[in-house]
Amino acid sequence: xxxxxxxxxxxxxxxxxxxxxxxxxxxxxxxxxxxxxxxxxxxxxxxxxxxxxxxxxxxxxxxxxxxxxxxxxxxxxxxxxxxxxxxxxxxxxxxxxxxxxxxxxxxxxxxxxxxxxxxxxxxxxxxxxxxxxxxxxxxxxxxxxxxxxxxxxxxxxxxxxxxxxxxxxxxxxxxxxxxxxxxxxxxxxxxxxxxxxxxxxxxxxxxxxxxxxxxxxxxxxx
Amino acid sequence: xxxxxxxxxxxxxxxxxxxxxxxxxxxxxxxxxxxxxxxxxxxxxxxxxxxxxxxxxxxxxxxxxxxxxxxxxxxxxxxxxxxxxxxxxxxxxxxxxxxxxxxxxxxxxxxxxxxxxxxxxxxxxxxxxxxxxxxxxxxxxxxxxxxxxxxxxxxxxxxxxxxxxxxxxxxxxxxxxxxxxxxxxxxxxxxxxxxxxxxxxxxxxxxxxxxxxxxxxxxxxx
Amino acid sequence: xxxxxxxxxxxxxxxxxxxxxxxxxxxxxxxxxxxxxxxxxxxxxxxxxxxxxxxxxxxxxxxxxxxxxxxxxxxxxxxxxxxxxxxxxxxxxxxxxxxxxxxxxxxxxxxxxxxxxxxxxxxxxxxxxxxxxxxxxxxxxxxxxxxxxxxxxxxxxxxxxxxxxxxxxxxxxxxxxxxxxxxxxxxxxxxxxxxxxxxxxxxxxxxxxxxxxxxxxxxxxx
Amino acid sequence: xxxxxxxxxxxxxxxxxxxxxxxxxxxxxxxxxxxxxxxxxxxxxxxxxxxxxxxxxxxxxxxxxxxxxxxxxxxxxxxxxxxxxxxxxxxxxxxxxxxxxxxxxxxxxxxxxxxxxxxxxxxxxxxxxxxxxxxxxxxxxxxxxxxxxxxxxxxxxxxxxxxxxxxxxxxxxxxxxxxxxxxxxxxxxxxxxxxxxxxxxxxxxxxxxxxxxxxxxxxxxx
DNA sequence: AATGAATGAGAGTTCATTCAT
DNA sequence: TATGAATGAACTCTCATTCAT
Numbered sequence: 001x002x003x004x005x006x007x008x009x010x011x012x013x014x015x016x017x018x019x020x021x022x023x024x025x026x027x028x029x030x031x032x033x034x035x036x037x038x039x040x041x042x043x044x045x046x047x048x049x050x051x052x053x054x055x056x057x058x059x060x061x062x063x064x065x066x067x068x069x070x071x072x073x074x075x076x077x078x079x080x081x082x083x084x085x086x087x088x089x090x091x092x093x094x095x096x097x098x099x100x101x102x103x104x105x106x107x108x109x110x111x112x113x114x115x116x117x118x119x120x121x122x123x124x125x126x127x128x129x130x131x132x133x134x135x136x137x138x139x140x141x142x143x144x145x146x147x148x149x150x151x152x153x154x155x156x157x158x159x160x161x162x163x164x165x166x167x168x169x170x171x172x173x174x175x176x177x178x179x180x181x182x183x184x185x186x187x188x189x190x191x192x193x194x195x196x197x198x199x200x201x202x203x204x205x206x207x208x209x210x211x212x213x214x215x216x217x218x219x220x221x222x
Numbered sequence: 223x224x225x226x227x228x229x230x231x232x233x234x235x236x237x238x239x240x241x242x243x244x245x246x247x248x249x250x251x252x253x254x255x256x257x258x259x260x261x262x263x264x265x266x267x268x269x270x271x272x273x274x275x276x277x278x279x280x281x282x283x284x285x286x287x288x289x290x291x292x293x294x295x296x297x298x299x300x301x302x303x304x305x306x307x308x309x310x311x312x313x314x315x316x317x318x319x320x321x322x323x324x325x326x327x328x329x330x331x332x333x334x335x336x337x338x339x340x341x342x343x344x345x346x347x348x349x350x351x352x353x354x355x356x357x358x359x360x361x362x363x364x365x366x367x368x369x370x371x372x373x374x375x376x377x378x379x380x381x382x383x384x385x386x387x388x389x390x391x392x393x394x395x396x397x398x399x400x401x402x403x404x405x406x407x408x409x410x411x412x413x414x415x416x417x418x419x420x421x422x423x424x425x426x427x428x429x430x431x432x433x434x435x436x437x438x439x440x441x442x443x444x
Numbered sequence: 445x446x447x448x449x450x451x452x453x454x455x456x457x458x459x460x461x462x463x464x465x466x467x468x469x470x471x472x473x474x475x476x477x478x479x480x481x482x483x484x485x486x487x488x489x490x491x492x493x494x495x496x497x498x499x500x501x502x503x504x505x506x507x508x509x510x511x512x513x514x515x516x517x518x519x520x521x522x523x524x525x526x527x528x529x530x531x532x533x534x535x536x537x538x539x540x541x542x543x544x545x546x547x548x549x550x551x552x553x554x555x556x557x558x559x560x561x562x563x564x565x566x567x568x569x570x571x572x573x574x575x576x577x578x579x580x581x582x583x584x585x586x587x588x589x590x591x592x593x594x595x596x597x598x599x600x601x602x603x604x605x606x607x608x609x610x611x612x613x614x615x616x617x618x619x620x621x622x623x624x625x626x627x628x629x630x631x632x633x634x635x636x637x638x639x640x641x642x643x644x645x646x647x648x649x650x651x652x653x654x655x656x657x658x659x660x661x662x663x664x665x666x
Numbered sequence: 667x668x669x670x671x672x673x674x675x676x677x678x679x680x681x682x683x684x685x686x687x688x689x690x691x692x693x694x695x696x697x698x699x700x701x702x703x704x705x706x707x708x709x710x711x712x713x714x715x716x717x718x719x720x721x722x723x724x725x726x727x728x729x730x731x732x733x734x735x736x737x738x739x740x741x742x743x744x745x746x747x748x749x750x751x752x753x754x755x756x757x758x759x760x761x762x763x764x765x766x767x768x769x770x771x772x773x774x775x776x777x778x779x780x781x782x783x784x785x786x787x788x789x790x791x792x793x794x795x796x797x798x799x800x801x802x803x804x805x806x807x808x809x810x811x812x813x814x815x816x817x818x819x820x821x822x823x824x825x826x827x828x829x830x831x832x833x834x835x836x837x838x839x840x841x842x843x844x845x846x847x848x849x850x851x852x853x854x855x856x857x858x859x860x861x862x863x864x865x866x867x868x869x870x871x872x873x874x875x876x877x878x879x880x881x882x883x884x885x886x887x888x
Numbered sequence: 889a890a891t892g893a894a895t896g897a898g899a900g901t902t903c904a905t906t907c908a909t
Numbered sequence: 910t911a912t913g914a915a916t917g918a919a920c921t922c923t924c925a926t927t928c929a930t
Binding site: 479480481491492494495500501 | 902903904905906907
């Protein structure tokens with residue numbers, strides 16, 4: 001009935017254990033199939049303990065989405081911090097996103113199911129990421145780095161590309177077709193978790209879309 | 223376990239009634255929250271009747287995804303039948319897709335949840351649509367209509383764009399932000415169910431991505 | 445609502461088909477697990493047809509027990525018809541009983557479950573067989589063939605021996621232990637469906653019980 | 667699926683209450699007709715509580731058979747502990763068995779239905795009892811107390827006799843025919859729960875079968 | 889702070905039986 | 910005579926949540 005914020009270090013630790021267990025269980029089973037008892041089992045705490053820190057299963061869900069959202073955005077901005085061009089930044093950001101996806105499949109799976117569980121959490125999640133894109137695109141446009149596109153539409157399009165390519169090549173893996181050539185450890189820092197040539201092609205696609213003449217297809221100069 | 227194919231016209235009609243009710247209930251509540259009894263209530267049949275025609279709730283789900291997939295692909299190919307260029311075809315196809323989404327929100331909502339319900343159905347759904355894109359792109363490339371892009375990566379990117387734009391502007395609607403300017407009846411034939419300028423911008427994005435100089439950004443002539 | 449007696453030859457045939465199917469399905473699954481639809485499926489008739497000939501599933505059960513009871517008693521009396529002594533008759537009767545059990549496992553399985561389904565049918569079944577034993581024992585006692593035993597108690601004891609030995613060696617088979625030596629075809633006429641030495645030992649047991657000096661154990665004459 | 671062993675005294679008590687209620691409900695209705703809700707109603711606990719301690723209705727069944735089997739064997743061996751001859755032991759054992767049957771009719775009814783519910787439990791039940799008989803018979807034969815019979819066959823025969831006599835005179839009671847003469851309280855210690863003369867006749871039968879001349883029929887002295 | 893015990897609402901599914909054709 | 914369609918009651922089982930300790 002009353003989820004409290006932990007008052008002691010021990011309590012804080014217990015709370016974190018539950019949150020971590022939840023990430024794994026949700027990633028494995030999805031929100032619906034994941035039961036509170038499974039989460040507490042994995043966390044190694046009693047079932048009643050759960051309600052000491054979370055008001056409900058849904059509350060936990062919202063917190064988890066919030067948490068993952070914060071972390072994926074941080075990973076993306078850290079990943080693209082050293083980039084000098086917009087396209088470089090985009091590439092680095094996507095690579096970080098794919099790496100995060102590989103490490104935290106819960107992000108995908110939980111978010112995809114979220115529409116029926118917590119629509120607001122879902123919208124907030126996407127919107128926040130898109131806002132980052134928009135800011136970057138507006139800056140790039142002001143700098144004359146990209147063409148005269150609508151940043152909002154482009155941002156949602158980029159979001160969609162990232163989600164679908166991520167689903168196809170990170171979650172499903174190469175086993176889904178005969179492409180082969182997957183990197184050995186998709187979570188290793190500096191790699192992208194999707195085959196290099198897929199990332200290449202994806203960036204050519206995006207480069208053309210964003211209107212950098214140097215990236216357009218037929219070789220004619222701008 | 224004892225699902226049979228209807229042997230009489232009456233049976234066939236009942237089966238269709240259930241399928242239609244299911245589409246609505248799934249669209250409203252998602253797979254998990256939708257209960258068999260809710261579906262049969264809406265269909266106006268007894269609960270036991272359900273199991274005359276479907277082996278399980280999951281079986282119904284698979285049939286529904288299959289059905290919607292067939293229909294959305296047909297709508298897309300019919301929508302783009304009269305196009306003379308690849309870009310025209312792409313635009314018409316997306317417009318048809320958005321229209322279908324507006325008319326059948328179940329497609330979206332059910333598919334997004336499918337990952338935990340019936341992963342195979344999910345993959346098959348996306349893969350089939352993507353295959354259509356790939357075929358079109360390969361043809362366009364052979365005809366010199368588009369640049370030298372990887373059709374597979376591009377197809378998945380296009381799929382992602384359509385899904386995300388559709389979610390943002392068709393499912394969420396304009397209420398999601400202050401853009402305004404929504405068409406009166408998003409399902410009316412000939413309209414696209416997303417604001418016209420969003421479709422325009424989206425096609426500029428895609429045109430650039432696919433590498434037609436005439437569509438590239440910086441104002442240089444084709 | 446109204447089970448009718450068949451009026452045509454075709455109807456009679458349908459009825460028999462259902463009864464035969466029921467015997468097999470009951471033998472395989474028992475009364476509770478056997479469903480009417482499974483029986484009609486096996487019989488190759490529609491589900492509604494069932495109620496043309498049987499008032500209910502329970503009615504069918506009673507008829508089947510009655511039918512099997514009639515047949516097993518006939519098999520036993522036919523089997524022992526040529527016997528010249530009571531013990532010979534007993535042995536031949538048991539052999540026939542075991543053979544019938546091997547051919548019609550439904551007898552056992554259905555009867556064992558009958559206590560909760562149709563107690564009267566169960567009692568009638570056992571009582572009728574026991575009555576046969578009693579009559580034979582009384583005759584034998586009058587003829588001085590056996591000792592001065594209580595025919596009723598002895599008859600129930602014999603019934604129990606037959607049932608348990610049948611269950612152990614006919615239904616469970618030799619696989620239940622390492623005895624081996626099972627006859628090749630337990631249903632072949634003239635064989636007993638239980639290993640010969642088991643029948644031998646069983647008859648030695650019964651012979652002693654019934655008090656025929658020649659059959660008693662320690663070899664001392666009467 | 668999540669059945670646990672109680673960790674507190676309160677839990678242990680609840681578990682026992684369910685087990686006891688189950689014995690009564692099973693005895694009254696048999697396995698199939700007995701529903702979990704009827705059992706929990708009788709136990710005075712919620713339906714969900716059942717699954718705290720038993721994985722399924724079948725699991726409970728197996729535990730109950732196991733429990734009854736252990737107790738009936740203990741009753742039999744306690745009952746025959748003071749016997750000085752094999753026949754005395756046999757008689758005391760049967761009397762204990764009948765008494766147990768009168769007190770715990772569930773044993774019979776549940777076991778008879780078990781063939782379709784839990785065949786392994788059924789076999790185990792009979793086999794364990796039979797093993798006790800075999801051990802006793804082998805000892806008696808070694809001691810020269812009984813004739814040269816096959817202990818295995820004899821043991822199963824004895825099992826059958828006990829089961830059938832018990833069914834006829836304990837479960838059905840004297841009402842089944844006009845014999846009369848039933849003991850006042852069939853569960854009173856020291857009585858046998860079947861009419862004395864039935865036990866007498868049954869033991870004469872068995873005595874003859876096992877081959878002690880003193881027990882054979884025709885009146886010759888031992 | 890922590891937890892095992894307890895619960896009842898609700899889920900999916902089966903099935904004997906009735907009925908219109 | 911024959912049948913497929915239809916049904917609703919009843920079943921077993923799950924689970925988020927509350928509570929006493």
